[in-house]
Amino acid sequence: MMEIPPLVLNILINFAIGLIITLSLNLEVGYAGLPQFGRVLAVLVGAIAAGAIPGRILAAMMGKPAGAEYAYHLINYRLVEEINKVLATNPLLSAAIFVLTLVFAALLGGLIGYVTAYPAIRLREAYLGITLLAFGDALQIIAWNYQPIVGATQGVLVPDPFRCIGAGHVRFVSATFIILGIAILIFIFIEKLGRSPFGRALKAMRDSEVAAKVYGKNIPRLRAQALIVGSALAAVGGALWAFYTGSMKAITYNRLVWTFWPWAYMMLGGTGNNVGVLIGVLVFSTVRTLIYSYKGLLTTIIPVNPAWLEYILVGLAIVLIVMFRPQGILPEKPALTLPREKIEKIRESIKV
């Protein structure tokens, strides 16, 4: 496999994960108009699924402890090493467990989306936004303190389904490209979904709830569906990130990184425009990775710690965007449906 510099690899993986999360956010905020300030909730659910489910299935298959003791770090660290040795020689099992976990993550994410729909149907604007934010924080507190699921403060290791492709650099390259591929698939899915009757109904609801209601759209149902789909996709993103890093610690899933930064990406790119979101994520993840990678060099030029520079940059970007270009780099365009000839052709084909 060709040599790819680690810097490019870092940019690519941050871009891929950021794209999945931000697209799911765009579906809920840009399309459905929900103030989703609790994106981290679904991401964390996906990461918990990746931390808790595949390891336990494999441990049970190998006749090792798979209950609450699985998450105890002294057992977990050794057990996952053993599991990884098995996975390294068994590509089929690796692929199966990878796909199965993503499906579980999506299902659990959808479930948590359904749960958050309960307040989302009843509350408005700031009340809803802060409630969602509180949900995300609450789950983080539980995951950080309740040991039997994902090991609380010690965290757990996540079985590595990419180990069978190779070790070291090859593993990271292949993992990055697999995740990038999934991100592109999700991009195509969301783009199609946005143009579908469902996506247009969401936009109608966002622009005028009363008008959408007049045309017979079920508003509570649309809100719930947007949350379920968005949360399922975000959970897949969280699970992929846990697989990529090979470990799951609840403290790293905070609202700053997994809620507010995706918001910034989305606003820079263009709320409601998926291509814009893609550009926004690309710009931000490149800049952030560059700052992070050249920390040492930057310290010699500027007198402050570059970590704070990152905050100033993201903060300044948000403020400048909302003040001077609230529509983002690529403003939202009306969704184009099928051209007239195509619709007539379909009508012809149905007639027969």
Place this chain on the structure above:
Amino acid sequence: MLKLLELILKALAYSSGIALGAAGITIIYMATGTFNFAHASLVAWGFYIVFSLYSILGGSPYYYIPLAALFSGFLGVLIYVTVNRRLLKARATMVTLMMSTLGIDLILFAFINIYADYLTEHYKLSAARYFVLELKDYVLGYVGETPIKAICIVAPIVMLAVTLSIHAFLKKSKFGIAMRAAIENPSLASVLGINPEVVYLTAWFMGGALAGLAGGTLSLVISGHPAVGMETIVTFFSGAIVGGLYSVFGSLLGGLLIGLSEYIGIYSLSMAFGGGVLVYRPMIPLLIMAITLLIYPRGLAGINWGRIKAFLTSIASRGGR
């Protein structure tokens, strides 16, 4: 029993601080419709003003609490003048306003960290990234063996004084009445010669100052670090939202309720389920907020108190007959 007294005193000091901060959020929200995320950093700046001035200049930490309020109030004015005014003129949506304050919060957070680094390097304050000012507080006396810390008396008094002066300001002073008018109906108020911009500016100053005051008082109750605002912000939000976001007194009450239940609630839970539940303390404000909102989607102020009062008086008068 003595431990309980200490707990109640600390809970009083803590909840007074939370109430002050929650009132600040509500004032800004009422006046400008901005749900202020930057409150987190304004509170944290309150912590750092008290800590740094006390460490460098000495004296008593209490001298610097008013300065903390002034500084955060000034930051509030700065936020209004640079960002919020323009967005209000452009009639930005609520979510846009929220996001703008989030961006400001990130910038202010970075500056707190830079300031903490600066304090560490130039003033050799090794505690600048994690400090416990509680230990420097005065002990006024002892009840049995429980020390009575000064902040446990000062914080509730400050809270009461602020409540009374806000009440007097809004209900009695000419400017306060003008302010209420401008909040209720900006266009009608401006026809009568009230400048809504001055009202917004004052609200941002008051909100910021309350955040600084909250930070200054809380710095003597809980340990301080640069992310202290980010950690406590949800508690302030809970206080403001439980109070209903449309009444300063509601949010003061909501903040008190949230702060007290955080301490007392976790204490009683730990009595029932053992010490293992103590780590879940930050969940209490979240749960109370979620439950309140699901029952009353507009917070406690959304309850029709007038009707309840009429119902109660009707029962009372019937009982009296």
